[in-house]
Amino acid sequence: MVAQIATEKLISGQVTSNNVSPLEGINVTNTSNKIMVVTDRYGHFSILAKEQDILSFSAVNYEPLRKIINKQEFNMGIITADLTPKSIELNEVIVNKNSNISAESLGIIPKDQVKLTTAERRLQTAGDFKPVQLLGLLGGFLAVDPILNAISGRTKMLKKELTNEKKEFLMQKMENLFEDKYYIETLKIPEDFIRGFQYYCVEDPDFARSLNDKNKTMSMFLIVGLASEFKKNLENNEK
Template sequence: MKNNITLLIIFLFFAQFLSAQAGLEKWVKGQIMSEAIPLEGINIINTSSKINSISDQYGNFSIVAKEGDVLSFSAADYESLRKIINKQEFKLGSIVVNMTATSVELKEVIINGNSEISAENLGIIPRGQIKLTPAERKVYTATSTPTDALLNYFSGRTKMLKKEVELEKKEVLRAKLEYLFEDKYYIETLKIPEELIKGFQYYCVEDAGFASSLQSKNKTMSMFLIVGLASNYNQKRVYGK
């Protein structure tokens, strides 16, 4: 009888422990993409706790959540999305979300085949204007006038902003790489542990040759180079060399 009571107490304690673990909350990091492009300004809300967040210029965000919580993603130009945080995502503390741009139905327009219609010809944007990324626009603003250029140079802001441009370029490349190969390829073929895949991707985009193959969309070359990079990465990881 005494043993039965002891077992019952242990069972109740274990059940309470599991219940507490199931309700555990922590910071979960994520990245929001659309066709390998990071999305800035996406609204994220945890529908369970009503905690909200917003993605930065690299598509990154952080939010407090627990396993099983439903996150809602919304923005003016993208289809709303709801995602449940599964056990693996909660364990890793990281999720990746893909959103789809909303399609706008346009009325039929008949265009003269000989006319040259473009945003530049219509005066929507200046002719020959260079398209800048968010980080590049910050550098341009900081150096657009002699006074700004001088002040930002000596304050170190220009140097910092140029570093942001490089980081932005690498993040875009890593996002492209993320969709080039499935996790199964990293784990089974390249022998990269699942929890180190993202770190290995950053390691790859640091290599100039591999980065060039990604930019030129040369998948054959990327597949060739990534094997050697994986070998070097695993050697450093195991032997510290």
């Protein structure tokens, strides 16, 4: 008795999603003869196969599917497959966990761009008048605002505002660095004069630099000498 050899023939098919939408670009592989084809824009494909061959359907955004060609499908020469979209799990967004997110990291502003304070922006907008700019004014290509600001004294006022703003920032740093108890018990500064002593300290260039550099050791070293000077001034004023 001669064994019957299964023959191959061209099988046509269609791949869909939810039995409705035809899927283009789906890889269809006959795992027996290793032939692979890709579905067209209507989800159609044709592949050489025989009964009981296994067709493998795969795509990036869909769950893989393996389908055996049964006798009826082989006789009809038609096969269909329906793929399930892959579910995408999104990580939970925790605000504190992503505290490093900023306008720079998102590309909204250039990295390392200098950030100006309110007073700095006002001064930059106002401009800074220099005598040489009179030549530009005569030539007709100089902006008038810097001239008017210099005449009105607005630029000078804005510079003073910027200086005061910087001092307030330093004052805030001092308040975060030293408690009132430290001024009273360690430095022996009268409680009513703590605020005045803080202003006295931020006027000192070396101490201001140590605050800006976040050099706590240097700040603590310098503040002892400043406290001694401040108390002597108080004593002299009381005489």
